[in-house]
Amino acid sequence: MQKHNQKEHLYKLLVIGDLGVGKTSIIKRYVHQNFSPHYRATIGVDFALKVLSWDAETVVRLQLWDIAGQERFGNMTRVYYREAMGAFIVFDVTRPATFEAVTKWKEDLDSKLVLPNGKPVPTVLLANKCDQGIDVLMNNGIKMDQFCKENGFVGWFETSAKENININEASRCLVKHIIASESDPVQSIEPDIIKPHLNSSKIVSCSACFKS
Amino acid sequence: MGRFSKVTNYIFDSFRLSDPSSQRRPPSEMADFLNDAIPGLKINQQEEPGFEVITRIDLGKQPEVSRREPVSAEEWAKNMDSEGRILNVDYIKQLIFKGGLCHTLRKEAWKFLLGYFPWNSTKEERASLQKRKTDEYFRMKLQWKSVSEEQEKRNSRLRDYRSLIEKDVNRTDRTNKFYEGEDNPGLILLHDILMTYCMYDFDLGYVQGMSDLLSPLLYVMENEVDAFWCFVSYMDQMHQNFEEQMQGMKTQLIQLSTLLRLLDSGFCSYLESQDSGYLYFCFRWLLIRFKREFSFQDILRLWEVMWTELPCQNFHLLLCCAILESEKQQIMDKHYGFNEILKHINELSMKIDVEYILCKAEAISMQMMNCKELPQAVSEILGIESSSVTPDSDTGEDESGAVLSCPTSLYQSVSTPVIAANGTRDSTQQMSETQSSTPA
Numbered sequence: 001m002q003k004h005n006q007k008e009h010l011y012k013l014l015v016i017g018d019l020g021v022g023k024t025s026i027i028k029r030y031v032h033q034n035f036s037p038h039y040r041a042t043i044g045v046d047f048a049l050k051v052l053s054w055d056a057e058t059v060v061r062l063q064l065w066d067i068a069g070q071e072r073f074g075n076m077t078r079v080y081y082r083e084a085m086g087a088f089i090v091f092d093v094t095r096p097a098t099f100e101a102v103t104k105w106k107e108d109l110d111s112k113l114v115l116p117n118g119k120p121v122p123t124v125l126l127a128n129k130c131d132q133g134i135d136v137l138m139n140n141g142i143k144m145d146q147f148c149k150e151n152g153f154v155g156w157f158e159t160s161a162k163e164n165i166n167i168n169e170a171s172r173c174l175v176k177h178i179i180a181s182e183s184d185p186v187q188s189i190e191p192d193i194i195k196p197h198l199n200s201s202k203i204v205s206c207s208a209c210f211k212s
Numbered sequence: 213m214g215r216f217s218k219v220t221n222y223i224f225d226s227f228r229l230s231d232p233s234s235q236r237r238p239p240s241e242m243a244d245f246l247n248d249a250i251p252g253l254k255i256n257q258q259e260e261p262g263f264e265v266i267t268r269i270d271l272g273k274q275p276e277v278s279r280r281e282p283v284s285a286e287e288w289a290k291n292m293d294s295e296g297r298i299l300n301v302d303y304i305k306q307l308i309f310k311g312g313l314c315h316t317l318r319k320e321a322w323k324f325l326l327g328y329f330p331w332n333s334t335k336e337e338r339a340s341l342q343k344r345k346t347d348e349y350f351r352m353k354l355q356w357k358s359v360s361e362e363q364e365k366r367n368s369r370l371r372d373y374r375s376l377i378e379k380d381v382n383r384t385d386r387t388n389k390f391y392e393g394e395d396n397p398g399l400i401l402l403h404d405i406l407m408t409y410c411m412y413d414f415d416l417g418y419v420q421g422m423s424d425l426l427s428p429l430l431y432v433m434e435n436e437v438d439a440f441w442c443f444v445s446y447m448d449q450m451h452q453n454f455e456e457q458m459q460g461m462k463t464q465l466i467q468l469s470t471l472l473r474l475l476d477s478g479f480c481s482y483l484e485s486q487d488s489g490y491l492y493f494c495f496r497w498l499l500i501r502f503k504r505e506f507s508f509q510d511i512l513r514l515w516e517v518m519w520t521e522l523p524c525q526n527f528h529l530l531l532c533c534a535i536l537e538s539e540k541q542q543i544m545d546k547h548y549g550f551n552e553i554l555k556h557i558n559e560l561s562m563k564i565d566v567e568y569i570l571c572k573a574e575a576i577s578m579q580m581m582n583c584k585e586l587p588q589a590v591s592e593i594l595g596i597e598s599s600s601v602t603p604d605s606d607t608g609e610d611e612s613g614a615v616l617s618c619p620t621s622l623y624q625s626v627s628t629p630v631i632a633a634n635g636t637r638d639s640t641q642q643m644s645e646t647q648s649s650t651p652a
Contacts, residue, residue, distance in 0.1 A: 012551065019376070019379065019420065020379045037382070037383075038382065038383050038386035038387075039383055040383050040384070040385075040386075040504075041379070041380050041383055041384075041420050041421075041423075043420065043421055043424075043495075043496045043499060043500060043504060044495040044496040044499070044558070045554070045558065046558065047555050047558060047559065063551075063555075068420070070419070070420040072419055072420075072454070072456065072458065073420070073458075073495075075458065076458065076461065076492060076495055077495075079490075079492050080492075080554070082487075082550060082551070083550070083551060
């Protein structure tokens with residue numbers, strides 16, 4: 001497979017979460033480096049491609065699937081989960097209800113999609129709109145770490161598409177976990193999501209990345 | 213022969229199973245998933261993909277179709293009596309179907325097309341209707357306007373509708389001059405109309421996508437009340453798409469699959485082999501009638517053509533077929549899989565030529581109407597009566613084995629604007645107002 005020095009990976013990533021939390025804005029910021037408060041509401045799904053020079057030998061192409069958040073479309077949009085390698089679940093820090101929906105999105109994702117080795121796909125939680133200063137949920141980082149552990153997120157980030165905060169970092173964190181999960185293909189089905197012995201240093205570095 | 217070899221190629225491909233993704237995920241996993249996602253959605257999955265090639269109904273060659281100029285103000289005025297009744301409804305609909313409307317006419321003509329104004333009403337009757345409808349509108353508007361903050365705290369559904377509407381209005385067609393910039397009055401009108409619609413139909417309320425349907429109507433009407441009632445009429449057609457169970461979407465996907473199978477069973481089999489037989493990639497097209505697929509100006513044209521309900525029922529599904537058929541080659545040649553098909557179709561947005569696709573869809577409709585052994589299911593979807601029941605009488609050169617529930621002889625004659633303009637009076641006498649299937 002690797003005839004040349006450079007390896008290329010193509011990963012399908014899902015971006016999901018409640019309506020209006022900023023999924024499209026995050027993607028536009030990440031891929032096109034711009035922001036508008038007026039991006040059209042996504043109907044069905046939209047696509048974007050981001051190419052990363054991961055390291056000297058590796059190019060990573062991320063195909064981002066921006067999936068409509070309205071609950072009513074859920075039955076139909078969930079077929080789009082297929083073959084994804086990782087996911088971002090986004091909520092809006094100014095609207096507590098969108099955080100309450102996070103576990104619902106995560107459960108839904110895990111029930112519809114598993115990696116070939118039977119494990120859930122690596123998922124990063126994004127607390128978006130952190131520039132708004134109405135952050136009612138993030139008073140306590142330790143609680144969020146706890147939440148992620150309990151709900152099987154590989155990491156979490158406070159993000160702002162508007163101010164370009166932490167989006168690159170969040171993406172690197174997710175990709176790192178995807179690459180790690182790929183090099184671990186013979187795991188048996190394992191209900192426990194965070195495996196302390198597996199790349200534990202990487203998991204720590206995500207949250208550290210945010211805190212620093 | 214060409215078609216056959218393509219299908220055999222597909223069969224070879226499916227034997228080879230060379231696709232690495234299909235090794236990773238067993239196809240059965242996807243099938244279960246789809247059944248899970250939409251209970252009750254059953255599309256005839258072929259057991260043996262090559263089989264239908266043999267029994268395939270021959271639709272013959274796609275006829276050449278041309279379109280005409282948009283209906284002019286003169287043509288419109290000519291077809292109206294002194295009291296303002298439209299003289300020949302079928303005829304004017306044919307003209308609109310073949311060419312659309314010039315922009316200045318839209319404000320008036322759309323009210324008829326959408327059913328807000330009855331075609332046989334006089335100017336006076338319409339004025340009094342508008343007056344009544346204005347009162348009714350403001351009565352409903354007052355209902356949500358007069359809900360106090362305290363009341364709203366105890367009304368979670370109204371609160372949810374309002375928050376959804378505010379979110380969506382802010383991001384509806386904001387690059388259009390009519391809605392751009394901060395504090396654009398157009399946005400307030402969008403908001404108020406959608407809120408009032410919640411009062412008109414509280415069970416449905418507001419669902420994402422509805423602001424897309426309203427925006428062109430308000431743009432054309434430039435009037436809150438007229439836009440509202442036109443929206444109500446349009447929503448009557450589109451209501452099922454937005455209901456909790458999305459029955460309208462399911463039905464349309466099944467119907468589309470039936471039509472596409474008749475048109476091109478090889479392509480259908482290919483899509484099925486890529487787990488795309490459910491045609492989910494058409495979701496956005498169907499939900500909001502292509503609103504996101506064409507430029508704003510093209511959507512005005514496309515919608516007015518569809519509202520004529522010509523040349524058959526569910527013409528929008530034939531538009532889907534026309535687009536899919538145009539993309540078939542690329543999809544099959546490049547051997548696109550589930551993800552690529554979805555992405556490819558999604559990215560056709562703003563790249564489709566509206567006049568070309570209208571011609572192609574009309575050509576497909578003619579192919580199907582002329583088909584002598586049209587399957588019953590297809591006849592029902594298109595609302596076509598079988599000719600064995602109603603013999604095709606004196607339309608002369610019309611060879612169709614099936615007849616539309618609307619007159620077809622005129623429909624052929626209007627392709628030239630000259631005849632159309634001169635023939636107004638004659639055709640008035642020829643045509644009965646009832647939907648005759650055999651025009652004299």
